[in-house]
Amino acid sequence: ETGVTQSPTHLIKTRGQQVTLRCSSQSGHNTVSWYQQALGQGPQFIFQYYREEENGRGNFPPRFSGLQFPNYSSELNVNALELDDSALYLCASSTEGIRSYNEQFFGPGTRLTVL
């Protein structure tokens, strides 16, 4: 059974650019959540996708957007990058997104650096 994978592992961008991060969910999982983890802090919820629809969103501006595909993989897009967007971006997959106590399986993350 393949776990959650994310690509790329590291990324360097400059302020104002756009970036796309990718996540492949664990086999059998239909829900993907994205989190931002700034250095020295806990992860913060960005949004969740359940069966290709956004199922909830945290306190992030609209320039953070996402997609979920029919195979339940997902993308996180960030436009107009700012220095504060530098962080580890974590993807987590689970089954039945509306049941919050189902375990979320996390990928290794993508480290984004904005210069």
Place this chain on the structure above:
Amino acid sequence: AQSVTQLGSHVSVSEGALVLLRCNYSSSVPPYLFWYVQYPNQGLQLLLKYTTGATLVKGINGFEAEFKKSETSFHLTKPSAHMSDAAEYFCAVSEDSSYKLIFGSGTRLLVRP
């Protein structure tokens, strides 16, 4: 609003000593509570979770936590620390009707030989 407070950004123990990592939460409804561990350059791994039922929860790698509603706490313990326990530990909360995890700021556990 939900929130999680982890007391102590760094905790240092000797190998073989008791590990105690503190977590207090704020929630308007009965919460679901979680402890995750993060090793360097890796994602988060679930150690244990409390949803309903028994308030003492046992997890992987010898860790356990007790849900104390009166104290709004969910402290993580392990009787005897091992060098391999050195990592960052995160406490998290979610509510039944919610879809997201709210994390604390984390506690880095250092294990001295």
